[in-house]
Amino acid sequence: MNAFDVLSDPVRRRTLELISQREHASGEIVKVVEAEFGISQSAVSQHLRILRDTGFAKVRRDGAKRCYEIDPTGFDDVDEWLDQLRRFWASKMEALTTEIERGKRSGKGT
Amino acid sequence: MNAFDVLSDPVRRRTLELISQREHASGEIVKVVEAEFGISQSAVSQHLRILRDTGFAKVRRDGAKRCYEIDPTGFDDVDEWLDQLRRFWASKMEALTTEIERGKRSGKGT
DNA sequence: TAATCATATTAGTTTATGCTAATATTACTT
DNA sequence: AAGTAATATTAGCATAAACTAATATGATTA
Numbered sequence: 001m002n003a004f005d006v007l008s009d010p011v012r013r014r015t016l017e018l019i020s021q022r023e024h025a026s027g028e029i030v031k032v033v034e035a036e037f038g039i040s041q042s043a044v045s046q047h048l049r050i051l052r053d054t055g056f057a058k059v060r061r062d063g064a065k066r067c068y069e070i071d072p073t074g075f076d077d078v079d080e081w082l083d084q085l086r087r088f089w090a091s092k093m094e095a096l097t098t099e100i101e102r103g104k105r106s107g108k109g110t
Numbered sequence: 111m112n113a114f115d116v117l118s119d120p121v122r123r124r125t126l127e128l129i130s131q132r133e134h135a136s137g138e139i140v141k142v143v144e145a146e147f148g149i150s151q152s153a154v155s156q157h158l159r160i161l162r163d164t165g166f167a168k169v170r171r172d173g174a175k176r177c178y179e180i181d182p183t184g185f186d187d188v189d190e191w192l193d194q195l196r197r198f199w200a201s202k203m204e205a206l207t208t209e210i211e212r213g214k215r216s217g218k219g220t
Numbered sequence: 221t222a223a224t225c226a227t228a229t230t231a232g233t234t235t236a237t238g239c240t241a242a243t244a245t246t247a248c249t250t
Numbered sequence: 251a252a253g254t255a256a257t258a259t260t261a262g263c264a265t266a267a268a269c270t271a272a273t274a275t276g277a278t279t280a
Contacts, residue, residue, distance in 0.1 A: 001237095008118035009238080013191070020198040026257055043239055045258055064247040064256045070199050075192070081123070082185070088130040089180050111267095119268080136227055153269055155228055174226045174277040 003077040006054045011037055012047050019057060020070045029068065113187040116164045121147055122157050129167060130180045139178065 006012055011033055018024050018032060030044045048068060051057035056074030060067045116122055121143055128134050128142060140154045158178060161167035166184030170177045 002118070002120075004114065004118040004123070005237090008112065008114040010112075011238090013114070016195060020195045027255095030257090039238085040240060041257075042241080042259085046238080049258075061247095066257065070195075072199065078192070082188070085126060085130045085180075089182065115267090121268090137225095140227090149268085150270060151227075152229085152271080156268080159228080171277095176227065 001050060001054055003054060003056075003074055004081075006050060006056060006074065007078065009047065011039065011044070012051060012056075015044075015047060015051060015068075016056060016070060019068045023060070023067045023069045025062070025065045025067050027065065111160060111164055113164060113166075113184060114191075116160060116166060116184065117188065119157065121149065121154070122161060122166075125154075125157060125161060125178075126166060126180065129178045133170070133177045133179045135172070135175045135177050137175065 007016075014033060014036065015029055018029055026045065026048060029048070030041050033039065033044050034041070048057065048066075051068075051074075052059060054074050055071055055076075057068050058071045060069070117126075124143060124146065125139055128139055136155065136158060139158070140151050143149065143154050144151070158167065158176075161178075161184075162169060164184050165181055165186075167178050168181045170179070
């Protein structure tokens with residue numbers, strides 16, 4: 001599953017919000033998400049698996065509990081793609097700015 | 111449709127790559143996407159509509175042609191969400207760094 | 221104005237993904 | 251060891267979203 005597919009789900013985004021603040025046990029995430037989205041423990045667990053498999057979350061065992069924390073790795077592809085895209089339109093804007101400056105210097109208004 | 115949903119489709123991402131570099135007529139986008147993904151003009155047109163409706167693309171009429179260019183507006187939600195998330199784990203990392211520094215000063219290893 | 225080109229829209233089908241229900245696994249407690 | 255708690259997994263169902271085929275719209279050309 002693609003990094004953008006991962007982020008396209010609201011439950012997964014909410015989960016990432018939670019574990020980006022501090023480590024959360026699976027059960028804690030289930031409680032919040034169950035309350036806000038009305039879905040089952042099973043559903044949450046399946047989302048957690050996706051977050052693990054795609055490098056968005058790391059797990060630590062604490063007895064029977066599993067503690068999830070954010071893993072920045074998953075965001076690398078997203079960042080790279082967004083940055084690459086922005087490089088183009090940033091350079092386009094720069095060209096526009098240059099054009100405007102040129103206009104100003106030759107006294108042709110803003 | 112959510113901004114992340116928009117970006118979760120590979121055809122839409124490819125389209126955004128194209129129009130971030132320079133304006134493209136609908137037909138040009140269809141050609142590229144048809145070659146790379148093997149989908150119809152209709153499908154591409156439907157994707158273009160989504161990009162318009164969600165603030166990722168702007169259109170200019172040029173006779174019968176429609177010229178698409180990137181609209182940064184659509185990325186605002188994405189940026190905001192990512193930034194917000196990062197603020198948390200950045201501050202966590204900062205705390206960690208501080209902790210490490212403290213260890214160093216009190217001579218307890220790296 | 222008829223024909224054609226460029227693009228958009230609609231209806232209906234297919235498919236991927238998210239969900240539930242049930243069950244399995246693993247660890248802790250008594 | 252049995253019972254319980256915490257979490258994961260699996261199978262099957264439901265639905266949203268992507269696609270095709272057909273058609274509509276709007277601009278250009280003959």
